[in-house]
Amino acid sequence: MMYALVDCNNFYASCERVFNPSLENKPVVVLSNNDGCVIARSNESKAIGIPMGAPAFQFEKLFQSNGVHVFSSNYALYGDMSRRVMNILSEFTPDIEIYSIDEAFLLLAGFEEHFDLQTYGRKMIQAVRSRTGIPISVGIAPTKALAKVANKIAKKFSNRTEGVYILDSPEKIRKALLWTKIGDVWGIGRQYEKRLTALNIKNAQQFVELHDEYVRKEFSVVGLRLKRDLSGLTTLSLEATPVKKNIAVTRAFEKMYSEYDDLKERVSTYAIKIGEKLRKQESNCSLIQIFLLTNSFRKDLKQYRASISIYTPYPTNSSITLVKAALTGLKMIFKEGYQYKKAGIIASKLTPGNQKQYQLFAKENPKHTNLMKVVDQLNFRENNKIKFGGQDLGRTWKIKQGKLSNRYSTRLNELIIIKV
DNA sequence: TCTGGGGTCCTAGGACCC
DNA sequence: TCTGGGGTCCTAGGACCC
Numbered sequence: 001m002m003y004a005l006v007d008c009n010n011f012y013a014s015c016e017r018v019f020n021p022s023l024e025n026k027p028v029v030v031l032s033n034n035d036g037c038v039i040a041r042s043n044e045s046k047a048i049g050i051p052m053g054a055p056a057f058q059f060e061k062l063f064q065s066n067g068v069h070v071f072s073s074n075y076a077l078y079g080d081m082s083r084r085v086m087n088i089l090s091e092f093t094p095d096i097e098i099y100s101i102d103e104a105f106l107l108l109a110g111f112e113e114h115f116d117l118q119t120y121g122r123k124m125i126q127a128v129r130s131r132t133g134i135p136i137s138v139g140i141a142p143t144k145a146l147a148k149v150a151n152k153i154a155k156k157f158s159n160r161t162e163g164v165y166i167l168d169s170p171e172k173i174r175k176a177l178l179w180t181k182i183g184d185v186w187g188i189g190r191q192y193e194k195r196l197t198a199l200n201i202k203n204a205q206q207f208v209e210l211h212d213e214y215v216r217k218e219f220s221v222v223g224l225r226l227k228r229d230l231s232g233l234t235t236l237s238l239e240a241t242p243v244k245k246n247i248a249v250t251r252a253f254e255k256m257y258s259e260y261d262d263l264k265e266r267v268s269t270y271a272i273k274i275g276e277k278l279r280k281q282e283s284n285c286s287l288i289q290i291f292l293l294t295n296s297f298r299k300d301l302k303q304y305r306a307s308i309s310i311y312t313p314y315p316t317n318s319s320i321t322l323v324k325a326a327l328t329g330l331k332m333i334f335k336e337g338y339q340y341k342k343a344g345i346i347a348s349k350l351t352p353g354n355q356k357q358y359q360l361f362a363k364e365n366p367k368h369t370n371l372m373k374v375v376d377q378l379n380f381r382e383n384n385k386i387k388f389g390g391q392d393l394g395r396t397w398k399i400k401q402g403k404l405s406n407r408y409s410t411r412l413n414e415l416i417i418i419k420v
Numbered sequence: 421t422c423t424g425g426g427g428t429c430c431t432a433g434g435a436c437c438c
Numbered sequence: 439t440c441t442g443g444g445g446t447c448c449t450a451g452g453a454c455c456c
Contacts, residue, residue, distance in 0.1 A: 033425070036422075036424055039425090053424080073424090100455075189453065191453065220431070220453085222454075242428095244427075249426090297423055309449095346426095428455075429455105430452090430454100432449100432450095433449090434447105435449105436447085437446085438444095
């Protein structure tokens with residue numbers, strides 16, 4: 001039994017390159033919302049020394065002096081490219097877990113008896129490359145955690161591995177674990193790394209040699225499961241892509257706001273977006289949490305943060321009902337005299353959307369369901385032109401996105417132009 | 421001037437019940 | 439004066455992931 005972890009190389013940066021081949025071999029970075037931080041880098045950008053999460057304004061000069069191509073994030077494009085990549089990978093096994101926008105685990109049960117896995121991995125790379133233009137790396141091993149390790153090696157030594165690396169013997173596994181720094185292990189974050197380093201545990205092999213009881217006590221069952229999987233005992237299995245249990249829209253503003261009306265406009269917009277996401281997943285929520293933050297980087301300003309949970313009167317995915325609930329919450333936590341920088345809404349207690357719970361005393365206006373359907377359809381076709389009462393009608397895209405690429409793959413009018 | 425967003429799981433501790 | 443004990447549910451907070 002073998003698992004493959006397939007991971008798209010520098011995914012967002014690669015997506016930008018697909019539609020702009022002149023960027024091949026050139027440094028590319030993709031920025032977060034409001035063009036704030038670097039969230040994706042091509043290999044060339046990594047080589048220049050641009051760290052993950054680098055605040056764009058601090059690296060402006062470095063970008064210029066190195067001719068770095070800078071893009072605002074274009075999630076419509078990345079989401080669609082991801083779907084295409086995953087569809088192709090699904091042709092290679094019936095058992096696939098889409099782990100994130102750019103990663104998937106493939107269960108290759110018994111494949112090793114019939115195929116040369118090295119060749120099989122190469123075929124995946126070729127198929128994805130030729131049909132989407134995205135480069136991927138493939139790690140294959142007896143467990144998921146080891147497939148992660150194998151993937152890292154495949155990528156790190158791509159000139160030798162050609163993008164595929166297989167851990168298929170105890171010696172290779174041992175060597176790989178010795179090579180893997182403790183902080184690079186899947187599931188070991190900054191805090192755990194610090195604690196393990198203090199114990200002189202520096203690589204994955206040393207971690208695997210710890211006693212189960214100790215790992216359980218210090219790193220909870222999560223750490224123990226990881227340890228066992230990493231030592232080759234199948235512990236983490238393939239999971240079906242589950243419906244989301246929480247849905248959030250949280251975003252920094254492009255500037256600071258202190259007026260209630262400005263926040264009201266933002267929070268309404270976020271609530272509408274939450275409604276869209278809920279309807280897309282066919283869920284209703286019963287609880288929303290609204291939070292409000294000042295700018296924590298501005299040590300010179302008064303700080304305030306607050307959050308509040310509000311139950312909706314009934315499970316709902318109507319943007320209208322959600323806006324009402326969100327504004328109720330906002331009113332309760334808003335305080336005069338602060339400069340706000342960020343707000344967010346998290347919807348939870350989700351239930352399947354098509355089975356509304358019967359409510360004796362409070363029922364949603366049944367017209368909402370159809371109205372929302374129409375709004376969603378029009379907004380997809382007409383690029384989010386439908387606005388609600390609370391939203392700033394003049395504002396279609398106030399978020400800072402100076403360097404946005406086209407939605408090449410989902411909008412006809414933004415198709416790439418090929419010169420002949 | 422400018423510093424991301426969206427998720428999951430686990431645990432401890434309080435509330436509440438019998 | 440002495441003031442049980444166990445189970446469950448919920449939430450907040452902390453860890454992790456990409």
